Amino acid sequence: DPDKTFHRGSTDYFVRDRLIDIGAFDSPTFTGLPVGQVEKVDKRTLVAVTDTPLANGDGLNVLIKREVVGFRANVVELLDSFEEDGQPRLRYRIEPNELPAALSRLRPLHPLNRNLDHNWQQALLKPSAERRVAVHWQLLVQADHLELQVSSEEGITASARLSGAVVAANNAEQAHEQLCDTLSKLGTTLYYSRGVQLQADLVPFIPGSQLKALRRDAIAALDAARLQAHPRGTRKPVSVPPPVYPHSHLTFLANVYNAKARAFYQRYGVQLIDAAYEAHEESGEVPVMITKHCLRFSFNLCPKQAKGVTGVKTRVAPMQLIHGDEVLTLKFDCKPCEMHIIGKMKGHILNQPLPGSAAHSKMVASISPEDLLKTIRNKPTGYSH
Structure with missing residues (x-):
């Protein structure tokens, strides 16, 4: 349930047109789900x-007052239960x-x-589902070797295969039971046994260590066979002639920064790339920044909503976002329902080397051990320059 998991609000972001406002003006923190009401507060409860x-x-x-005051319920005691408006209610002392x-x-x-x-x-900490693969064992007995087959x-x-002379077990019933028990123990692998079939006139005697090694080898071979048989998709062939990009001019919003990105768009017909x-x-x-979140809509000033309403202006004028000394202009493109935050790159950013350039990589500060020691008042004893 995503409503019970930490988040700062959610929205389908216009997948099915505009439904409700996507802003969360009450609090930027996660308040969770409403569960009831506080009747009274005592000194400790x-x-x-x-x-x-x-x-x-x-x-x-x-x-x-838009400030979330939270606490952890150490002791929750049910006082009584009752019905209100036909709905069950619970009264707790917390x-x-x-x-x-x-x-x-x-x-x-x-x-x-x-x-x-x-x-x-x-409940989330407990295992909820486990994917395991059923296997069936078959032991083939020959005069000079044993072959253990496993089928998924x-x-x-x-x-x-286990090579060597095959000896019949003295106690056939006990040996068969031990064989089935050992092969059914698949530990932490993703397999579980559905049964063991013995194709022989006798029940062979197999030392426990050799049977376990044979089981491990068979499971390892099954892992390799399943991986080999796993279907692999093929890459779609390159279209000839290549498709044409729907726009011949890309602005800086396309974020084309390096030569490979520029060559990619040029290959598909883009002529002018900023x-x-x-x-x-x-x-x-x-x-x-261009967002679907619109402050005019949040302030009930959306011209699409106010169309035909007396006394409400439908002409869209720019707004300003002011934070300290920072002033950003807000312009509204109402046809696609977009708000554009207009800003200017700061001077100290313009004066910095371009990201990814050699000069930019040298901006990382470095200091030698000798210069670092000069900043220490009490030089470590035993140090000699």
Whole structure:
């Protein structure tokens, strides 16, 4: 369940057109899922009514003026259960490891969220599925050797051989039982045994160490045979003539920085290719980011929504993002529903060597051991220059 896993919100990002706003203005942190309400807060505990069971170790939180106040539930005690509006409700007394002071300011029936479901996390730690391959054993007995064949459920067969004179076991029943038991023990391999078939008039005596070695060799041979039989896809042949790229001109937004990238696009018909932004050729104001997230939509100023509404301007004017001394212009392309953040490369970035160049690689600072020792007040004893 992705809603129970840490994330900072989610969106289908216009896969099925615009559904809801994709911004998360309440809090940038993960608050989890709503589970109920806080009824009251005491000195060390709080009482909450929930619509889902809680457990010791759950991570709970409340949102107070866009600030998430979280705590770990050390002890969760069920006080009673009842129905409200036809829905089951649970009342808990919750004792956190440490009760945050901000909880004392909560009003009754404040929403309560859970961003760590302890029981769900524990369930994830347990193995949920295991892929294993069934095999069938067949032991062929000849006068001068033993051949152990193993066949997988896909129909792939491999074998291993043990040379030497074959001796009949004194206790045939016990030897057969030991044979089946040893071959069925496949340990940490991905196989499990479905049965053992002995094709012989006698049950041979095989020392345990030799039988285990024979089993290992047969499994190793089966691994190699399955890998060899695994279907491998072939590379699609190059189209002749090559396809033509839909645009003959690429701006810096195509991020073409090196010669190989430029040759790739030229091979498919692109005639004019601007250098990537990292090439420092765009010194003026350009779109440094293009997003589907639109502040006009978030502020209910989208002209598509306001069309025909009296008193709402549908003419789109630029906005500004201001953070300290940084000012970015926002321009809106409403036809494809895009917001363009317009910015200018800073002077100290323009003066730096191009990324990937020899001069850029020399920008990494280095210092010799002698110069490093000069920065130490008390020089280590025994050091001589």
